[in-house]
Amino acid sequence: MGKDFPTRAENYSQWYQDLVIKADLAENSAVRGCMVIKPYGYAIWEKMQAILDKKFKDTGHSNAYFPLFIPKSFFSKEASHVEGFAKECAIVTHYRLRNAKDGSGVEVDPDAKLEEELIIRPTSETIIWHTYRGWIQSYRDLPLLINQWANVVRWEMRTRLFLRTAEFLWQEGHTAHATSEEAIEETKRMLDVYTDFAENSMAMPVLKGVKTASERFAGALDTYCIEALMQDGKALQAGTSHFLGQNFAKAFDVKFTNKEGKQDFVWATSWGVSTRLMGALIMAHSDDEGLVLPPKLAPIQVVIVPIYKNEEQLNALNAVADKISAELREKGISVKYDNRDTHKPGWKFAEYEFKGVPVRIAIGPRDLENGTVEVARRDTKEKSVMQITDLTLKIVHLLDHIQDNLYRKALTFRDDNTHRVDTYEEFKKKLDEGGFILAHWDGTAETEQKIKEETKATIRCIPLNSKKESGKCIKTGNPSEMRVVFARAY
RNA sequence: CGGGGUGUAGCGUAGUCCGGUCAUCGCGCAUGGUUUGGGACCAUGAGGUCGCAGGUUCGAAUCCUGCCACCCCGACCA
Numbered sequence: 001m002g003k004d005f006p007t008r009a010e011n012y013s014q015w016y017q018d019l020v021i022k023a024d025l026a027e028n029s030a031v032r033g034c035m036v037i038k039p040y041g042y043a044i045w046e047k048m049q050a051i052l053d054k055k056f057k058d059t060g061h062s063n064a065y066f067p068l069f070i071p072k073s074f075f076s077k078e079a080s081h082v083e084g085f086a087k088e089c090a091i092v093t094h095y096r097l098r099n100a101k102d103g104s105g106v107e108v109d110p111d112a113k114l115e116e117e118l119i120i121r122p123t124s125e126t127i128i129w130h131t132y133r134g135w136i137q138s139y140r141d142l143p144l145l146i147n148q149w150a151n152v153v154r155w156e157m158r159t160r161l162f163l164r165t166a167e168f169l170w171q172e173g174h175t176a177h178a179t180s181e182e183a184i185e186e187t188k189r190m191l192d193v194y195t196d197f198a199e200n201s202m203a204m205p206v207l208k209g210v211k212t213a214s215e216r217f218a219g220a221l222d223t224y225c226i227e228a229l230m231q232d233g234k235a236l237q238a239g240t241s242h243f244l245g246q247n248f249a250k251a252f253d254v255k256f257t258n259k260e261g262k263q264d265f266v267w268a269t270s271w272g273v274s275t276r277l278m279g280a281l282i283m284a285h286s287d288d289e290g291l292v293l294p295p296k297l298a299p300i301q302v303v304i305v306p307i308y309k310n311e312e313q314l315n316a317l318n319a320v321a322d323k324i325s326a327e328l329r330e331k332g333i334s335v336k337y338d339n340r341d342t343h344k345p346g347w348k349f350a351e352y353e354f355k356g357v358p359v360r361i362a363i364g365p366r367d368l369e370n371g372t373v374e375v376a377r378r379d380t381k382e383k384s385v386m387q388i389t390d391l392t393l394k395i396v397h398l399l400d401h402i403q404d405n406l407y408r409k410a411l412t413f414r415d416d417n418t419h420r421v422d423t424y425e426e427f428k429k430k431l432d433e434g435g436f437i438l439a440h441w442d443g444t445a446e447t448e449q450k451i452k453e454e455t456k457a458t459i460r461c462i463p464l465n466s467k468k469e470s471g472k473c474i475k476t477g478n479p480s481e482m483r484v485v486f487a488r489a490y
Numbered sequence: 491c492g493g494g495g496u497g498u499a500g501c502g503u504a505g506u507c508c509g510g511u512c513a514u515c516g517c518g519c520a521u522g523g524u525u526u527g528g529g530a531c532c533a534u535g536a537g538g539u540c541g542c543a544g545g546u547u548c549g550a551a552u553c554c555u556g557c558c559a560c561c562c563c564g565a566c567c568a
Contacts, residue, residue, distance in 0.1 A: 013562080028560080088567070123568095157491070157566060164567070217568095225568095237568060276568055307527050346528040353528095364527050374527080490568090 007288040012232040013160075019282060020161045023291040023355050026278075033159040033166030040355065041278065043299035045169065048277060049149065051201050051296070052171065055193045061145040061173060066127050068151070069118035074126040078251040084218020085122045088154040090166075092118040120153045125219065125244075125270060128174045129252040136176060136266060139258050143186070144176040162279035163236075163490055170274035176266040178258065180245070183267035184222075187243040190271040191224045194239035202277070203294040203406035204228050204284040205414050206238055207436070207485060209461025214445050217270075221245040227460045227485065229414045230283040233434015235460045235487035238280050241271035279490075285379075285406050291356030292378055294406050295399040302328055302395060303352045304337045307345045307364035314339065317363055320388070324361065324373070327392045333399065353378060358402050359395060379405055420483065424474045427486070431457050436487050440480035442473035451475055451486070460485045 005022065006014045020026055025041030037045065053063070069092060075082050096112030099105075121127065128146075136144060149171045159165050173190060177183040191208060198206045206226035216223045220242035228238045249255070249265035258264055285292040295301050304325060306317040318339060325335045336357075338348055345362065352360055362374040373391065376383040379402050386394055417435030421427045430437050441447060441459065451474075452458055462484045473480050 017561090032559080084567095152568095154567070158564090168568080170568085240568070272568080274568060309526060341526095344526055344528090344530060346526085346530080348529090350529045362527070366527075 005288070005290070008231060015288075016279075016283060017161060019286060019291060025282070025291075026161050028161070031166075033156060035161050035165050037169075037275070040299060044281070044293070044297055045275060045278060047297045047299065048197075048201070049171075052193075052197055052273070053147075053149075055197065056147050056171075056173065059145075059189060059193060061147045061175075063148060064146050065148050065150070066121075066124050066131065068121055070121050070124070070127045072117045072119055074130055075119055077126065078219050078247055080247075081125065081219035081251075085154070088156065089122055090120040090153050090155055092120065121150070122152055122154045123270075123272075124148065124150070124152075124172055125174065125248055126252070129248040129254060129268070132174075132176055132266075133252050133254045136254055136256050139178050139256055142176055142178045142256060142266065143182060145173075145186075146175065147171055147173040160279075162275055162282070164276070168275045170272050172270060172272040175269045176249070176254065177268070178256065178264075178266065180267050183245075183269050184243050187222070187224055187241045187269045187271070190269070191226065191239070191241040194226050194241065194271075194273060197273075198226055198228065198238055198277075198280075199407065201294070201296045202281055202284065203296075203403055203410060204238070204280060205407065205411045207461060207463055208465070209463045209485065211240075211461060212445070212448055212459045212484075214448060215458065217242045219244060219247050220270075221247070224464075225461055227436075227487075228280055228284065229417060229436055229487070230280070230490070231413065232283070233417055233488075235436065235485075235489040236276075236280050236283070237460070237489065238277060239271070239273040242269060244268035244270060284410055286356065289381075290354035292406070293356035293358060295358045295403045298356065298358050299334065300336045300352075300355075300357050301333050301399060302335045302359045302361060303348075303357045304335065304361045304363065305345050305348045305352075306337075306339050307362055309365070313365050314341075316365075316368055320368065321363060324363075324388065324391060328395060331392060331396050333395065349376075359398060361391075361395075377402055379409075421474065422471070427457075427474050428455055431455055431486070431488065434488070436460070436485050438483040439474045439486055440471040440482075441484045442476050442478035442480055444476075444478075447473060447475050447478075457486045457488050460487050460489060 005018055008015045023040070024038050026035045026037045029036045093114055094108045094112045095114060096109040097106040098109040100107040132144065135141060151167055151169050153167045156164055156166050175186050177186060195206055195208055198204045206228045208226055209224070211223040211225055217240060222243040224241045225237050226239045228236050230236050246265040246267060248268050254266050255263045256266055281297065282291065285294065304321050306314060306321060308314040308317055321337045321339070325337050328335045349360065356378060358378050360376045367373050371388050372385050373388060374383055375386050375398070377398060414436070418438065419430045419435060420438045421430055427437060427439055448459055466482055468482050471480050472478065
């Protein structure tokens, strides 16, 4: 564990992959492109879920669950939606197996062909809007604010643990509203929820923005997003929130009677974040010694390691450690006291460091005499000796400091790697150094496409908070009203 | 789906060019003992269809053919 681990500078993608596996977050499975999320990795995901779920409930949403399978015909109803997902769908065609005559095992029973094939959901808009048709008649039924936690499948050519897998876990919110304004408001509200989560829980600064037409969700009128910058200088889309207009309402005939007694199609949104956030979290903070977790998402926030020579000493340490643990737990801190006799302290130090546990407390016989403990923080690797008497409060503060420090560090990194450029030459040069690039663009899909082909950079978003500034497109020299964010992306 | 690479014990590997005590070493695992303030040490032991299937040969991890899986780089995507 931790040995023979490449540094980020040596090989970033290898560093990432080894980190995920060696920190026990996930592993590749027997199924191509699908991963097994291991208990430690899943515990982080559960913390993400718990925080997000509360935010969804607090903003008026309810959870529900829709089927994994979607009748093929549903998919054809919204033209751009089909086009967007057709190339990456898994399809169920049969419902029965039988023993092969040659004894080679089981085979698909050709007599068990489904009359209508089922698509395994790559996203649930179609089944949900089909269902909403029966739920919505009047303006009194609106807004309808639903979220579901689910798995989805997108048959990807190339996969990477957490960042892109054929099957992944996510949440998808699907809401219906009486007016366009209300739906847009909802779209932005949920983008803010994601932003708040990314920055305050993940300690990861994000840029809020709108996607260009070519990067928009299939079937959306507008796709809002949060974009984060990873340590290798590549951008990562961490969450999306879509204003779907009346596209799905029209495709699935979801009408309501408004206060004036007139029929109208409802206005829709959808929004989601996925286990990809795990990848973002890992790449935002971790270092060459392993995982670094922000306290708010760490399954174990504090680990206590005893140092002893014999059972007598251990017993004395156990008593003190149990008391410290209990006090910390009272403050809502998750503590692990690792007094296993099967591993030495040094081994444990390395283990928990690699797994990103924010704070480690070591207690030995010398500490018992002095009424102290040794406290080590993962983010800075600093160690200090603290008195046991006021330890709990200090740990509470330390965890807050670590959370803040990780955010500030990530923010500084992003600021240091965000550049404004005004010429195409400068653009290409900065692009190779990595980071976000703020540049003028003439607003056409052709130019965007050309830049992408020539440099592999995409427009990550048109920032929501950016000021108008007239300038010239870096590629064509045509007039531009504001800068957009370019980057190479995951 | 195109280009490149790799498959030998749970993991990482030597050996493959040049076929013949070659199945090597390290980590890990098990047992016993000594240890314990930064990944302990000694001893003993268990564990392998050398990716799979054919073929060549007296003899194949090694040569030939086919297949499969995984990784990296592209195109596509959250």
